[in-house]
Amino acid sequence: MKDPRDIIKRPVITERTAGMMNDLKYVFEVDIRSNKVEIKKAIEAIFNVKVSNVNTLRVPAKPKRYGRHSGYTSEWKKAFVTLSKDSKPLEFFETV
Template sequence: MDYTQILIKPLITEKGSFLKEGQNQVAFYVHKDANKVQIKSAVEEAFGVQVRAVNVVVKKPLKKIFSRGRKRLFGSVSGYKKAYVTLAPGSKLDFIEGV
């Protein structure tokens, strides 16, 4: 897989900004079939930084019941996979600066 298929989009949240400042970590939504080695090489190739570690979190899809008055609607919430990438000391990603 190419790095454009592995890295879907960066995850920009308040927790992510605290991790970036404190522990030099960045979060990404990644492809569901990508493993840690592929994620590490994709980040290094895309941004030209050194990666020390990759932690992966998988959220499984959920089945939900929505109520509208007396009607019950059945649906689902899609799952996702995200990766917390720890950068090596001295490495920095600038695409999130100023957001």
């Protein structure tokens, strides 16, 4: 198995995701090659919580311009992680 910290890259914190935290739903940027089972095991290993559901989506690359130069942003994968009802909230997000 891969190292859990290689699968979970960073949390995604926006106004929308901050509102979802009250329902024990958290959003993470994950490795694009990881699957739902690997993401679930990684979250449970890092934060010592029980995960009930994982939904993923791939965010496509977008064209960007800077002056006369053009290119694309990177494609990345987002994971919506729902914790079980008896699980405690993630202490990492308590200050948000």
